[in-house]
Amino acid sequence: MSEHSTHVNVDPSEIDKFSQLAHKWWDEESEFKPLHKINPLRLQYIDGYAQLNGKQVVDVGCGGGILTEALTKSGATTLGVDLAEKSLKIAQLHALETELQNVSYRCVSVEDLAAEQAGQYDVVTCMEMMEHVPDPASVIRSCAQLAKDDGWVFFSTINRNPKAYAQTILAAEYIMGLLPRGTHDYKKFVTPAEMARMCRQAGLEIVNFTGFTYNPLSNVYSLCDSIDVNYMAACRKTALVL
Numbered sequence: 065m066s067e068h069s070t071h072v073n074v075d076p077s078e079i080d081k082f083s084q085l086a087h088k089w090w091d092e093e094s095e096f097k098p099l100h101k102i103n104p105l106r107l108q109y110i111d112g113y114a115q116l117n118g119k120q121v122v123d124v125g126c127g128g129g130i131l132t133e134a135l136t137k138s139g140a141t142t143l144g145v146d147l148a149e150k151s152l153k154i155a156q157l158h159a160l161e162t163e164l165q166n167v168s169y170r171c172v173s174v175e176d177l178a179a180e181q182a183g184q185y186d187v188v189t190c191m192e193m194m195e196h197v198p199d200p201a202s203v204i205r206s207c208a209q210l211a212k213d214d215g216w217v218f219f220s221t222i223n224r225n226p227k228a229y230a231q232t233i234l235a236a237e238y239i240m241g242l243l244p245r246g247t248h249d250y251k252k253f254v255t256p257a258e259m260a261r262m263c264r265q266a267g268l269e270i271v272n273f274t275g276f277t278y279n280p281l282s283n284v285y286s287l288c289d290s291i292d293v294n295y296m297a298a299c300r301k302t303a304l305v306l
C-alpha cells in the first residue's frame with residue numbers, strides 16, 4: 065500500500081507508536097477512547113461550517129478512520145491518508161465491514177498528495193496530527209494547497225502551556241492512564257498564535273477557534289470557548305493576492 069515518498073516530514077517513532085496500537089482503533093474502551101468520545105463534537109463542528117453532504121474531503125493523518133468514516137456518513141466522498149500502513153489496513157477493513165461506500169485510504173504523505181492533487185478538495189481535515197510531526201508548518205501549507213479556493217480546512221491540536229502539560233501529559237498519561245505514557249511530546253504542542261501565523265503564511269484565514277473540555281467525574285467531553293488545552297481551528301482558504 066505504501067507509495068513512493070519524496071518528503072521527510074515524518075517521525076518514524078510516531079508512526080511505530082500508532083502502528084503498535086493499530087488493532088485497537090475501533091475499540092471504544094482502548095487508548096483511542098478519547099478520540100471516539102470527541103468524534104461527534106468535531107463532526108458537528110466541521111459540518112456546521114462546511115456542510116459535508118456532497119463534498120470532496122481529505123482527512124490527513126486519518127489513523128484507523130474514526131473521523132474519516134463519520135465524515136463519509138455525513139454524505140461526503142472521503143479520502144483518508146496516513147503513513148502508518150497498519151492503521152490504514154484497519155481503516156479499510158472497517159469500511160468493508162460497515163459496507164461504507166465513498167471512502168478510500170492511501171499511504172501517502174500530505175506533502176506528496178498536495179503536489180499531486182492541489183486545489184481538489186472542498187474540505188481538508190487534519191485532527192490531532194500536527195503535534196506528531198517534525199514540521200507542522202509544512203503540514204499546514206500542504207493542507208492549504210489541497211483545498212479549493214474558498215474551501216474549508218480544519219485543524220485540531222494541543223496548546224503549549226503549563227495547564228495543557230498538566231492535563232494532557234501529567235493527568236491523562238501518568239495519573240489517569242487515559243493515554244499510553246509517551247503519547248505526547250510537550251515541545252511539539254502548538255499555540256493558537258503559532259497556528260494562526262502558520263495558517264496566514266499558507267493563505268488560510270482562521271474563522272474560528274474552539275476548545276474541548278473534559279470532565280473526569282462525568283467522563284463527558286464538550287466544546288467550549290477556552291482554547292487553553294485541546295482546541296480546533298476552522299479556516300478558509302483565501303485566494304492569494306500577489
Ligand SMILES: C[S@@+](CC[C@H](N)C(=O)[O-])C[C@H]1O[C@@H](n2cnc3c(N)ncnc32)[C@H](O)[C@@H]1O
Nearest residue numbers: 073074082125126127146147148191192193196
Ligand atoms: C492521534 S492520531 C489521530 C488520528 C485521527 N486524525 C483522529 O483524530 O481520529 C495521529 C495520527 O497521525 C498519524 N501521523 C503521524 N505522523 C504522520 C505523518 N508524518 N504523516 C501522516 N500521518 C501521520 C499517525 O499515524 C496517527 O494515525
